[in-house]
Amino acid sequence: MELLRFFTAGNVDDGKSTLIGRLLFESDSISTDIIETLTRQSKLKNANQSLDLALLTDGLRAEREQGITIDVAYKYFSTKSRKFIIADTPGHIQYTRNMFTGASNTSLAIILIDARYGITEQTKRHSIIASILNIPNILVCVNKMDLVEFSETIFNTIKSDYQSFSKILELDNVSFIPTSALLGDNITKLSTNMTWYKDKPLLNFLETVNIHPQNKNENPRFQVQYIIRPQTKELPDYRGFAGKVLSGNFHCGQEVEILPSNQKTTIDKIEFNQQEIPNASSGSSVIFHLKDDIDITRGSTIVPIDQLPKTSKEFSAIICWMDSSEFITGQKIIVQHNCNRVLGIIKEIQYKIDIHTYDKIPSNGKIKLNDICKVIIKTAQPISYDSYAENKNTGAFILINENTNLTIAAGTLD
Amino acid sequence: MNNKQYDYLDDLESEAIYILREVAGQFERPALLFSGGKDSICLVHLALKAFKPGKFPFPLVHIDTGHNFEETISYRDNLSKNINEELIVRKVEDTIIKKKLQDGTGKFPSRNNLQTYTLLDTIEEFEFDACIGGARRDEEKARAKERIFSVRDEFGQWDPKMQRPELWNIFNGKIHKGENVRVFPISNWTELDVWNYIKRENIELPSIYFAHDRECILTEQGQLMNTNKFVKIDPSDKMVIKKVRYRTVGDMTCTAAIESKASNVDEIIDELIKTTISERGATRMDDRMSEAAMEDRKKNGYF
Numbered sequence: 001m002e003l004l005r006f007f008t009a010g011n012v013d014d015g016k017s018t019l020i021g022r023l024l025f026e027s028d029s030i031s032t033d034i035i036e037t038l039t040r041q042s043k044l045k046n047a048n049q050s051l052d053l054a055l056l057t058d059g060l061r062a063e064r065e066q067g068i069t070i071d072v073a074y075k076y077f078s079t080k081s082r083k084f085i086i087a088d089t090p091g092h093i094q095y096t097r098n099m100f101t102g103a104s105n106t107s108l109a110i111i112l113i114d115a116r117y118g119i120t121e122q123t124k125r126h127s128i129i130a131s132i133l134n135i136p137n138i139l140v141c142v143n144k145m146d147l148v149e150f151s152e153t154i155f156n157t158i159k160s161d162y163q164s165f166s167k168i169l170e171l172d173n174v175s176f177i178p179t180s181a182l183l184g185d186n187i188t189k190l191s192t193n194m195t196w197y198k199d200k201p202l203l204n205f206l207e208t209v210n211i212h213p214q215n216k217n218e219n220p221r222f223q224v225q226y227i228i229r230p231q232t233k234e235l236p237d238y239r240g241f242a243g244k245v246l247s248g249n250f251h252c253g254q255e256v257e258i259l260p261s262n263q264k265t266t267i268d269k270i271e272f273n274q275q276e277i278p279n280a281s282s283g284s285s286v287i288f289h290l291k292d293d294i295d296i297t298r299g300s301t302i303v304p305i306d307q308l309p310k311t312s313k314e315f316s317a318i319i320c321w322m323d324s325s326e327f328i329t330g331q332k333i334i335v336q337h338n339c340n341r342v343l344g345i346i347k348e349i350q351y352k353i354d355i356h357t358y359d360k361i362p363s364n365g366k367i368k369l370n371d372i373c374k375v376i377i378k379t380a381q382p383i384s385y386d387s388y389a390e391n392k393n394t395g396a397f398i399l400i401n402e403n404t405n406l407t408i409a410a411g412t413l414d
Numbered sequence: 415m416n417n418k419q420y421d422y423l424d425d426l427e428s429e430a431i432y433i434l435r436e437v438a439g440q441f442e443r444p445a446l447l448f449s450g451g452k453d454s455i456c457l458v459h460l461a462l463k464a465f466k467p468g469k470f471p472f473p474l475v476h477i478d479t480g481h482n483f484e485e486t487i488s489y490r491d492n493l494s495k496n497i498n499e500e501l502i503v504r505k506v507e508d509t510i511i512k513k514k515l516q517d518g519t520g521k522f523p524s525r526n527n528l529q530t531y532t533l534l535d536t537i538e539e540f541e542f543d544a545c546i547g548g549a550r551r552d553e554e555k556a557r558a559k560e561r562i563f564s565v566r567d568e569f570g571q572w573d574p575k576m577q578r579p580e581l582w583n584i585f586n587g588k589i590h591k592g593e594n595v596r597v598f599p600i601s602n603w604t605e606l607d608v609w610n611y612i613k614r615e616n617i618e619l620p621s622i623y624f625a626h627d628r629e630c631i632l633t634e635q636g637q638l639m640n641t642n643k644f645v646k647i648d649p650s651d652k653m654v655i656k657k658v659r660y661r662t663v664g665d666m667t668c669t670a671a672i673e674s675k676a677s678n679v680d681e682i683i684d685e686l687i688k689t690t691i692s693e694r695g696a697t698r699m700d701d702r703m704s705e706a707a708m709e710d711r712k713k714n715g716y717f
Contacts, residue, residue: 001421001422002422003422003425003426071559071574071575071577073555073558073559074551074558074601074602075552075558076551076604078606083422083607085602097579098579100579100581101580101581104581104582105581105582105583225435225436225438226435226438226439226465226471228465228467230467230468235467238467240468242435242464242465243435244428244431244432272463273462273463273466274466274467283424283425283428284424284428285427285428285432285435285463285464298439322579334588336584337584338583338584339436339439339440392582393582393583396581396582396584397584398579398581400586400588405586405588405589405590406578407578407579407580407581407586410581
């Protein structure tokens with residue numbers, strides 16, 4: 001069975017929460033006691049309503065009171081072929097950072113468009129974020145088709161509008177489905193109201209969509225998280241480097257280089273669950289043993305000697321600012337690149353990205369909450385990375401305010 | 415190349431091991447909160463995979479309400495002996511005496527809220543800066559909103575509106591002195607995932623998870639409550655003997671049994687696939703207090 005992580009983006013009234021609720025409901029993923037509770041809540045909210053599926057995802061009291069989604073909600077369901085993890089992200093501009101959060105780990109985006117209004121500013125914003133985060137699959141659900149008399153013409157107009165707008169974004173795979181989440185059209189089975197649509201209904205689409213390999217560059221990368229040294233009578237010299245294979249494959253006997261210290265050695269053994277294994281592939285959490293006794297710390301990167309990443313103290317990146325406090329020129333920041341932390345500063349703001357047009361706007365020297373900017377960062381020690389466009393697992397980082405400890409930005413490296 | 419058939423449990427396992435190692439790498443005094451339930455048993459299993467042949471970089475900590483099932487306690491003691499790792503037990507009973515707290519009252523006296531006091535005292539006593547817990551996002555709607563690294567203030571409080579963004583697999587556990595982080599490595603697992611994993615890894619569980627005959631009180635809401643010395647039995651109570659098992663293992667006073675014939679892991683998985691009732695809905699009295707019961711408890715320092 002495969003695992004598909006996807007996120008949904010849409011605004012308050014696009015019916016996003018309803019769509020997820022419908023997906024869970026129709027795939028028999030909601031328990032009867034939860035349905036009872038929801039029905040009771042739905043009646044409290046609106047006496048005429050039998051079951052408000054949106055209430056399923058709005059987990060916080062404030063969300064239920066205001067009828068909006070504030071933070072990412074994670075939902076889980078599975079069918080015979082796949083397990084799904086949904087990150088339901090808020091669509092409003094003030095929650096751009098939450099959307100970034102929910103979207104960062106996913107391999108598919110569902111972008112909702114209200115059939116009555118077509119492409120709006122927020123559609124563009126969500127698509128631009130999906131593009132910056134390099135989401136490999138985009139599914140546009142033209143929702144509320146019941147309110148436009150299930151019109152094929154309207155669906156096709158929105159589709160071609162989206163295609164012409166999204167050209168500049170270089171999105172890889174874009175698909176379109178006309179839906180009515182409220183009535184369940186094209187969710188688990190093809191709609192009888194839209195016989196002109198002959199492709200897959202939503203659930204079937206999710207079950208069969210090709211989960212593209214995440215990275216264009218699958219060069220082997222391993223980062224050391226923790227050093228295991230039992231120092232017992234039985235194992236006096238055991239020194240294992242625990243971490244995760246971020247991409248590619250490693251094998252015993254492979255010649256490797258440790259970065260950023262540039263020392264060369266050979267993989268002696270790879271261990272998992274106290275057993276030696278001949279190789280380790282992307283995504284596995286294992287322990288490496290190296291031939292030579294060299295200086296390695298948490299955050300060191302291990303790579304094959306002939307497939308080196310970039311290693312630098314200065315790099316350019318796109319960042320999304322997530323802190324309510326504005327950026328202060330010259331402020332010291334902590335760059336966390338997977339588990340490696342180094343001190344740094346934002347040396348230069350090259351431009352700001354208009355979140356609705358994708359235009360580059362000259363910077364006024366400020367970075368505010370939800371701003372997306374191209375910057376140059378300088379660090380005290382070098383980091384070893386690949387460009388995010390080629391390798392998501394080694395091209396992403398966060399910025400931490402060293403005083404407040406808050407995560408203040410998320411970034412993708414050039 | 416990986417010759418093994420791809421299994422989504424490998425993904426979930428690797429993610430959890432990665433998170434456990436991040437705790438080891440980022441914190442000075444972490445702890446693993448161990449309740450004796452299936453989720454924290456899985457955490458211990460994952461920690462073995464993450465750190466062996468080294469020692470755990472954290473002790474197991476059990477906040478003992480005094481209302482635990484005997485089977486859970488003996489399982490706990492055996493486990494810590496078998497894996498040779500440190501176990502710290504702190505009792506709610508002692509906190510009640512020390513802090514002159516009002517013990518749970520009523521027919522099914524719950525110490526659920528009281529264990530938060532003991533937990534916070536224990537965190538203070540040992541200066542724990544991170545507490546690993548087995549909570550899962552699919553359990554409850556407030557939990558569905560929580561981060562994997564969930565920062566708590568000096569009072570242990572969770573502020574759902576001020577959560578740190580959590581991106582990719584990059585975890586920011588930086589805190590000020592006095593604050594602590596609750597870490598949930600199996601956030602993305604469902605109840606069924608946990609059972610599939612228990613099956614695949616052949617993990618031993620306390621016997622109360624499997625079907626057995628038990629005398630219970632059949633409550634007006636239709637729940638099967640265990641009889642024990644903490645529960646007041648009234649003459650009007652309807653007593654029944656049923657074949658039951660526990661789907662979650664919490665306190666004897668607030669965890670209901672479910673009727674079941676499932677006597678092994680395969681049968682339990684089969685039963686779960688067919689069931690239409692949620693895990694907490696079937697077994698917990700504590701979440702039924704209000705729509706936001708869990709959210710409120712978490713805001714006050716509950717894990």
